[in-house]
Amino acid sequence: MAQLRQTQSVENRHKLSNTLRNWLPILHSSLSDLGEAMSPFIDANPIIEISSGFEDSFEKLIPKKIGNSSVANTRTEQIEALTFVKKSLYDVLDEQIEAPLFPTPISQKIASFVVCNLDENGYYEGDSEEFCKNNAITIEEFEKVRLRFAHVEPVGVCAKNLLESFLFQLDSSDISDKVYPLAIKVIKDLENIYDYSNEAGFSEVMRVLTTFKNPPAIEYLEESAQVIPDLMIFFNDNDSIEVKLNDAFYPIINIDTSYSIEHDYVSQKIKEAKSLVDALDMRKATLYKVGLMIVEYQYEFFTGGAIMPLTLKTLADEFGHNPSTISRAIANKYIACDRGVYAMKEFFTTAIDEDVSNAAIKEFVIGVIKSENRKKPLSDMKLLELIQDKFKVQMVRRTIAKYRKQLNIAGSSERKKLYHLH
CATH class of the missing domain: 1.10.10 (Arc Repressor Mutant, subunit A)
Structure with missing residues (x-):
């Protein structure tokens, strides 16, 4: 009997280990990117079939009792608020401040400073010298990191001016190696661009230049990337507040049971498929619990008040996780409520003097x-x-x-x- 209990314990630990291994990338991805995060597990498992909730009409998913909060909205506004919200340029860039481009704490600190000091067109305008002085690094070290933004999307942002932005974009273009030197000369002398019209390759340079964005952040001035909220928070007719998962937009995993489970390979793939289902359920449970805690700590906001001071450590202590894990868990996650759509991270503020947010x-x-x-x-x-x-x-x-x-x-x-x- 003791041997049996030990075997069961090992099997349970193994199952939990597989689920946790699947759970982390699934938890950290946004709802709109969830299918992509799951694809490595799905591609390697022939018995899994997946369908997407995105095919359904979102309007059908909106709770009928929304609309009893202190902030009034029309039906159309509620539908728009609960469907999509636009990512800002800063959100998109913040998501890319990690390895391999920014692998060290200082490189990430420099990158964050650069992003925090962009003008509305996407150009860098920060005080580099002051930053270097405060962090005991050289301008050369700072610039070496800043120039890595040439490889970040959208290409061209974080440059100091139009010339540098075009050089960033040139390195990411499809221009031929033969014409590249001419393109450099043209970009550095844009005022006299047609002086180069007789040069071989000038037409290719012009073709490439017409694809460049000017200003580099122009797509974020006009239209931003769309994201989908993970949670909906609304008031019922009896004035009770409810947290609802946007689970209809989750990928649906179907396990093909037509295979014979007597084969070891099939049996293993079924176990992996079940671990994936468990991981998806863990994601839902985790974010639902986060939603409940946000409502508990930020109840005043949902009734028309201000967001109160709340640190990630408070949430981490409740979960028994490291604050960095919680930070990654809420990254790129959104909450829809009667007041609009908000990034989860907006509910976690850095308090000033313990009581000012x-x-x-x-x-x-x-x-x-x-x-x-x-x-x-x-x-x-x-x-x-x-x-x-x-x-x-x-x-x-x-x-x-x-x-x-x-x-x-x-x-x-x-x-x-x-x-x-x-």
């Missing part, structure tokens, strides 16, 4: 702009200075610009024009 900073921005001099509206840099002075926290201009846009507040030059009209 970035929601307080946003309220401060609203207040100072309401009372600003209409003849000389406050720039983002001036807002940054005021915030740092009041809250005693270090931030970057890009964060202020992001907050301002989230609050639907125009830039200083636009506000000046609007004030003049009124």
